[in-house]
Amino acid sequence: MTGTIFENTGLSVLVNQPILSTRSGGTQYSFTKELNEYTHKRSAFLDYDKALIELKGDHLDAEDWVEYGLGRDISAKDGGLDTSFNGFANNIEIVVGGLTLRLGPLLGIGNRVSAVHAVQDNTVNPPTVGDRTVTTIVQDLDSQAKYGIIEKVISAGQISTADANQARDAYIDENNFPETSQGINSMGSGEGITIRLDCLGYGYWLKAFVYNQNVIAGTTQISDKIEAILTAEAAGNAIISTDYSRIAFNGVLVTAYENDDPYGLTMIKELVAYGGATYERHLFQLDQNRQAVYLQKPSEWVYQYAIEEGVIRTAAGAIVQPWAIRPGRWIFVTDFLTGRIEDVNIERDPRMVFIESVDYTAPYGFQIEGSKSNTVKQILSQFGMKGLVS
Numbered sequence: 001m002t003g004t005i006f007e008n009t010g011l012s013v014l015v016n017q018p019i020l021s022t023r024s025g026g027t028q029y030s031f032t033k034e035l036n037e038y039t040h041k042r043s044a045f046l047d048y049d050k051a052l053i054e055l056k057g058d059h060l061d062a063e064d065w066v067e068y069g070l071g072r073d074i075s076a077k078d079g080g081l082d083t084s085f086n087g088f089a090n091n092i093e094i095v096v097g098g099l100t101l102r103l104g105p106l107l108g109i110g111n112r113v114s115a116v117h118a119v120q121d122n123t124v125n126p127p128t129v130g131d132r133t134v135t136t137i138v139q140d141l142d143s144q145a146k147y148g149i150i151e152k153v154i155s156a157g158q159i160s161t162a163d164a165n166q167a168r169d170a171y172i173d174e175n176n177f178p179e180t181s182q183g184i185n186s187m188g189s190g191e192g193i194t195i196r197l198d199c200l201g202y203g204y205w206l207k208a209f210v211y212n213q214n215v216i217a218g219t220t221q222i223s224d225k226i227e228a229i230l231t232a233e234a235a236g237n238a239i240i241s242t243d244y245s246r247i248a249f250n251g252v253l254v255t256a257y258e259n260d261d262p263y264g265l266t267m268i269k270e271l272v273a274y275g276g277a278t279y280e281r282h283l284f285q286l287d288q289n290r291q292a293v294y295l296q297k298p299s300e301w302v303y304q305y306a307i308e309e310g311v312i313r314t315a316a317g318a319i320v321q322p323w324a325i326r327p328g329r330w331i332f333v334t335d336f337l338t339g340r341i342e343d344v345n346i347e348r349d350p351r352m353v354f355i356e357s358v359d360y361t362a363p364y365g366f367q368i369e370g371s372k373s374n375t376v377k378q379i380l381s382q383f384g385m386k387g388l389v390s
Helices: 005-009 059-068 141-147 161-175 202-208 222-234 264-274 375-384
Strands: 012-016 029-031 035-043 046-057 073-077 083-096 099-103 112-121 128-134 151-159 180-184 193-201 219-221 252-255 282-286 292-296 301-305 312-314 330-333 352-361 365-371
Touching: 035 083, 046 059, 046 073, 046 083, 046 202, 059 083, 059 193, 083 202, 112 161, 151 161, 193 202, 202 222, 202 264, 202 282, 219 222, 222 252, 222 264, 222 292, 252 264, 264 282, 301 352
Parallel strands: 112 151, 301 330
Antiparallel strands: 012 029, 012 073, 035 046, 035 352, 046 193, 046 282, 073 083, 083 099, 083 193, 099 180, 112 128, 219 252, 282 292, 301 312, 330 352, 352 365
């Protein structure tokens, strides 16, 4: 067998222009021979979690990534063109000899900013502190055109409105464009140029906007509130598909009103933590088309693993390549406690592993972290947040 380890696996990394940018920067790139290292993590929550990619390049490549690289769409594909990872470049590191240049994180930008504060009145003795107040929002449209809308709500403490506005303005002035940092090492790094990409799945863009809803009072069903949050995202960056057909019904009722400036990702995590009407766990993920998937945790195993063999197979026996292992699935360990009858309740069988996360390291390394459901978490979430069942 000839070729690099990446060529032999059939894996390639596809790079496209940023979804949310007016910047140009060439057409689609495909990297296989240029790959030095590749790892990714997929998790039961969000699915595509993060990836670390190291490329070999030249000076033109380095300049291209510095000028246009942040936010680029990154996909890892196998020989069958199945997607093993999809996300965006959140951090970039360029190593040229003894110089290291770092750009990002992209989501560290703040180009739509407000400040929360409690108004302090120092004209009376003793000074008084008023209710929670939010300043008006300021925006940097040039930054938004290049990188997308990234909202930040800063906490300014107990100060006057004028001081809160000053803190808000200072924050956006310092954070409206990506942070850069450099390092110089006299020992150098050898020949060639290395480009390292720290990527996140698109689900993390849910923390780039604030979700408030102060029009509708009362309660709403969890599945409807999830759609409302995604609709709010669509009104801004519109990264996530507006096809909500894969959001399963969940009739647990939660408060519809939100006015404390929670980030969208925070709200989704809280809603997923509720579980269902009988406290069964639910999952929220984005697929390769950035379509939201919300469904009950599965109750049947689809993978099997033999300790002696050391590979993952489907229930039918076909080998699953390590880069294609999906989180949020059950694995049955076939050669452990072999005399035991399979338990009707999959949660009680110690041979069953629920994939919370899978870390893949090219070419064939993988590590799976498993768990079982904890119904208490769902019960406490519902009681603590006053969930009801319709």
